[in-house]
Amino acid sequence: MARSHLKTTLSVLRNILGQSGQLDNFARLTGLSVSLIEKASAGIRPVTEDASTAIAHVTGIDAVWLTSGKPSKPLDQKGNPFVKETFIRRKKELADGGGSSIDRAARPLIALE
Numbered sequence: 001m002a003r004s005h006l007k008t009t010l011s012v013l014r015n016i017l018g019q020s021g022q023l024d025n026f027a028r029l030t031g032l033s034v035s036l037i038e039k040a041s042a043g044i045r046p047v048t049e050d051a052s053t054a055i056a057h058v059t060g061i062d063a064v065w066l067t068s069g070k071p072s073k074p075l076d077q078k079g080n081p082f083v084k085e086t087f088i089r090r091k092k093e094l095a096d097g098g099g100s101s102i103d104r105a106a107r108p109l110i111a112l113e
Contacts, residue, residue, distance in 0.1 A: 011041045012071045013061055016084055030055050060090030 006012045014021030014037075020029060027034045032051055039045040047055070047067050056063035061082050062075040074082040 006071060008041055008043045008047075009066050009068060009071050009074070010037070010047055010055075012074055013055070013059065013066065013082070014041060016074065016082065017059070017087055018084065020087065029058055058090070058094065060086045 006015055014026055017026070019025060023034055023037060026032075027037055030037075030051075031054060036045070036051060040047045040051070046069070049063075049067065052063040052066040055061060055066060056077065060076050062077050062079070065073075065075045065082075076082045076086045080086075
C-alpha cells in the first residue's frame with residue numbers, strides 16, 4: 001500500500017482545495033510566501049498562528065485544527081467537517097463583502113505574511 005503524502009494539516013487542506021491548493025495559487029490566495037507554504041506542507045516548519053489565521057480567513061478552515069498537527073478530520077470554523085464546498089461558500093462570502101468582525105480584523109494579516 002502506498003504511503004500518503006498528506007502528513008500535515010496544511011497538505012490535507014491544500015489537497016481538499018484542489019487547483020486552489022496548488023502552491024502558486026495557494027500563495028496568491030492566502031498572501032503567504034511560497035517558501036512558508038512548502039515548508040509547512042512538508043512538515044519542515046509548523047504553521048504559525050499568524051499564518052493559520054490568514055489561511056482560516058480565506059478558506060473557512062478552523063485555525064486551531066490547522067495548528068494542531070493532526071491531519072485527520074479537518075474541521076471548518078463551526079466545528080463541522082471541512083470539505084471543498086466549505087471553501088467555495090467562504091470565497092462567496094468574502095466576494096460579497098461578508099464575514100464577521102473577526103474576519104475583517106484578520107484581513108490585514110494576509111497582506112503581512
